[in-house]
Amino acid sequence: MVNFMLKITAELDNLTNLQPQGGCDDADFSYLFKLKCGRCGELTQRETCVTLNDTVPLPVGKGTTHLIQKCKFCGRDGTVTMVQGRGTPLTNLESQSGKYAPLMLFDCRGYEPVDFVFNDGWKVESLEGTKFENVDLSSGEFDEYDEKGQCPVMISNVRATFDVVK
Structure with missing residues (x-):
């Protein structure tokens, strides 16, 4: 068993609190990434989608998991x-x-998760408190104008990494 923490960063101009639409534990948010097999090192060809809402029973023992996949x-x-x-x-x-x-x-x-894919379903707020919802980061950036703060706001250079956590 290995735990991987998905970490994100971006350049936030006049913005703060970038997270999935329903918060970091949003049950409907789709996490998309590729998987690398721990045995043979094969990388999945397409992204795998995992959400908190979707669970399946473990094949052995009791409990559930969010994804079971065969290499x-x-x-x-x-x-x-x-x-x-x-x-x-x-x-x-x-x-x-x-x-x-x-x-x-x-x-x-x-498996080991690799190559997180940013998609839609994000929220962020301006430094003046204006909320921007359903932000789509699939292009790697977002720009808008904050009427309340009377300034442009922008997200750019979005990046993600998976770090091993004990």
Whole structure:
């Protein structure tokens, strides 16, 4: 069992608190990433989608997981289980200092998550308090104008990493 923390960062101009639409533990938010088999190293060709709402029973024992997938190369089964309560929004201060914010913890058995894909369903707020919802980061950026703060706001250079967590 290895835990991987998905961490994100971006350049936030006049913005703060970047996170999934319903918060870091949003049950409907789709996490898209590729998986690398822990046995043979094969990388999945397409992105895998995992959400907190979708669970399946474990094949052995009691309990559930969010994903069971068989490696197409070596045939080994692997699971990915999401662990709630460890994520925090990316703040303007973290963005300015180049730090990454933890978003979601994944308990992976037989697989390693790689190449997170930013999609739609994000929210962020301006430094003046204006909320921007259903932000689409699939192009890697977002720009708008904050009427309340009378300034442009922008998200650019979005990046993600998976770090091993003990």
